[in-house]
Amino acid sequence: MGKSLFQKVWDAHTVGTISDGRKQLFIGTHLIHEVTSPQAFGMLRDLGLKVKFPQRTFATVDHIVPTINQDAPQDPLAAEMMQALRANADDFGVTYFDLSSGKQGIVHVVGPEQGITQPGTTIACGDSHTATHGAFGAIAFGIGTTQVRDVLATQTLALEELKVRRIEVNGDLRPGVYAKDVILHIIRLLGAKGGIGYAYEYAGEVFDRMSMEERMTVCNMSIEGGARCGYVNPDAKTVAYLHGRPYVDMTDFSATAARWLSFASDSDAHYDDVISLNAADIEPTVTWGISPDHGIFISESIPDPATASTPLEKASIEEALAYMKLDAGAPIKGVKIDVAFIGSCTNGRISDFREVAKFIQGHHVAPGVQALVVPGSQIVAIQCEQEGLPEIFRAAGFEWRGAGCSMCLAMNPDKLVGDQLCASSSNRNFKGRQGSSTGRTILMSPVMVAAAAIKGSITDARELFDLTPSASIA
Amino acid sequence: MALEPVPSVLGSAVFIPGADIDTDRIIPARFMKCVTFDGLGEFAFYDVRFDEHGAKTNHPLNDARFAHASILVAGVNFGCGSSREHAPQSLRKYGFNGVIAESFAEIFYGNSTTLAMPCVIASAADVATLRDEIEADPDTVVTIDVQALRVRTSGGLDIPVAMPDSAREALLSGRWDPIQELLDNDASIDAKAVELGYV
Numbered sequence A: 001m002g003k004s005l006f007q008k009v010w011d012a013h014t015v016g017t018i019s020d021g022r023k024q025l026f027i028g029t030h031l032i033h034e035v036t037s038p039q040a041f042g043m044l045r046d047l048g049l050k051v052k053f054p055q056r057t058f059a060t061v062d063h064i065v066p067t068i069n070q071d072a073p074q075d076p077l078a079a080e081m082m083q084a085l086r087a088n089a090d091d092f093g094v095t096y097f098d099l100s101s102g103k104q105g106i107v108h109v110v111g112p113e114q115g116i117t118q119p120g121t122t123i124a125c126g127d128s129h130t131a132t133h134g135a136f137g138a139i140a141f142g143i144g145t146t147q148v149r150d151v152l153a154t155q156t157l158a159l160e161e162l163k164v165r166r167i168e169v170n171g172d173l174r175p176g177v178y179a180k181d182v183i184l185h186i187i188r189l190l191g192a193k194g195g196i197g198y199a200y201e202y203a204g205e206v207f208d209r210m211s212m213e214e215r216m217t218v219c220n221m222s223i224e225g226g227a228r229c230g231y232v233n234p235d236a237k238t239v240a241y242l243h244g245r246p247y248v249d250m251t252d253f254s255a256t257a258a259r260w261l262s263f264a265s266d267s268d269a270h271y272d273d274v275i276s277l278n279a280a281d282i283e284p285t286v287t288w289g290i291s292p293d294h295g296i297f298i299s300e301s302i303p304d305p306a307t308a309s310t311p312l313e314k315a316s317i318e319e320a321l322a323y324m325k326l327d328a329g330a331p332i333k334g335v336k337i338d339v340a341f342i343g344s345c346t347n348g349r350i351s352d353f354r355e356v357a358k359f360i361q362g363h364h365v366a367p368g369v370q371a372l373v374v375p376g377s378q379i380v381a382i383q384c385e386q387e388g389l390p391e392i393f394r395a396a397g398f399e400w401r402g403a404g405c406s407m408c409l410a411m412n413p414d415k416l417v418g419d420q421l422c423a424s425s426s427n428r429n430f431k432g433r434q435g436s437s438t439g440r441t442i443l444m445s446p447v448m449v450a451a452a453a454i455k456g457s458i459t460d461a462r463e464l465f466d467l468t469p470s471a472s473i474a
Numbered sequence B: 001m002a003l004e005p006v007p008s009v010l011g012s013a014v015f016i017p018g019a020d021i022d023t024d025r026i027i028p029a030r031f032m033k034c035v036t037f038d039g040l041g042e043f044a045f046y047d048v049r050f051d052e053h054g055a056k057t058n059h060p061l062n063d064a065r066f067a068h069a070s071i072l073v074a075g076v077n078f079g080c081g082s083s084r085e086h087a088p089q090s091l092r093k094y095g096f097n098g099v100i101a102e103s104f105a106e107i108f109y110g111n112s113t114t115l116a117m118p119c120v121i122a123s124a125a126d127v128a129t130l131r132d133e134i135e136a137d138p139d140t141v142v143t144i145d146v147q148a149l150r151v152r153t154s155g156g157l158d159i160p161v162a163m164p165d166s167a168r169e170a171l172l173s174g175r176w177d178p179i180q181e182l183l184d185n186d187a188s189i190d191a192k193a194v195e196l197g198y199v
């Protein structure tokens, strides 16, 4: 019996077994940011330890940077955290893509863009969306701060092996259905806790056809389905994306590419579970509640607690509807929004902005709606400028901002106020996630966010933008 | 770096009601703006302990009877949400040294064990009995016996609890923080780095 990519990478990186039975896993690449690293460096200093392989750790600043006047945060704590990262990177000899580097951005955008993220490697970062890097056939884990310390000091982690669930989606996606809809649909079906203990392997025609950026959107939300990591097997697209990137060694590229591809799952690999879905069944999906598995198709109605099958489900629907201030059984279409956000490590890449820009010309953001567009990195921002995208967004009434996490979470000045409702291309709709303890989030694809911004309410982008089959992407 | 084994922890306890208490509830994201964990204790459960005007709510942690509690008792799926270690760190700095709940989220659990804060799983009925007992007498001393996998109280309650073997073993042997073992394998790490072409 063959091996899955997960097993190949896991076995290759296993250093040994520690006394509590866990494996000691070598971590090829360590990514750090300002929120979860300063405490880890503090622990390292307390223990008198060094960074074992400084050249294998890369730093950037993303969560707390403002998206206006980026290098001058008004918040003294934010300034202190940026200072601390600078000092730690200098003291320990770690590469830092700071604001003046032209390469700063959200850590999960920067890694792939620089070619640091590579197939067949292990990657760790003190951030739960690290699975994003799995789009390249890497095994990428989100870790806690003490584990950040462990990786800094030893370049290894103590981990329990995961089971592997293969999720196959075959057939054709319909026009106006995007990678975001596919992953929201998977999470809806398998549940927010369905992936606990598993790595998710996304396979089948739909993922084969997706661009690298679309694969990143899918892998990004693995943790929202409970899976610590998720991946797509590397193929010719993976190799082409990485060719010539700054951190890819080009000396014998064909040998490198062959080695990368050798990590792909064998055709007779063992899986602990296999799930098969039909692409044509998926419609544009939006959330209605306070967990990423609270998803429905845009054509569906908001769930009614009266139709719940268990008391627990009934209570959970009631709690979500009370928080979201939505009516049971009403259509989700037509729900008024206050804010629209396009960005984040889920959907803040060049293809996301290009796709939205195709549709918004000749339209304008509805009165009373604040619409933010935030590139995921400085490099994405420059690409957008070269293609004239900021002008297109501004002409349609969107605000164009500097690179960072922005309104994905409440650690910088971009925040919801009171119970504002935000149509968001990010990945979490938890209570209070976007900065107000009563703020409300509805997750969806960037094109659906743009449609909601223009209509002033949740809407079916396929109708507003007259999405015909030729206008769709994979 | 020898670590202390943690065969048991004890202290007075407080019950925090509700299911699915997430890490945002335990430590709101805005308090993650910090460069050390030291000050996090005072912000544990901040948004449910204080209303929007900064006035104290009737949250159990504001109840003077439970002011010295060091064991936290909770319901299902405690610690769900993000992977932020700030959550168990804030509980630890607040003064908690053990948690008893009906179930825990996975990452929170691992982070807590690494901080030598045992988390044990009890049945819903036993959690309810324990709650009644500590609410009737807040001075009740609650012992989490990691060795015997029991929770006992000074009031005579004695209930079975569960925890994964790896966590129990790590606490009992003083290897709850794996750093020393990871460091000990330095030569194998170097060999692996070369074998895989990382350095």
Ligand code: SF4
Binding pocket: A062, A063, A106, A107, A108, A127, A129, A344, A345, A346, A404, A405, A408, A409, A426, A427
């Ligand atoms: S964009 Fe959001 S989810 Fe992604 S790293 Fe930043 S805060 Fe986390």
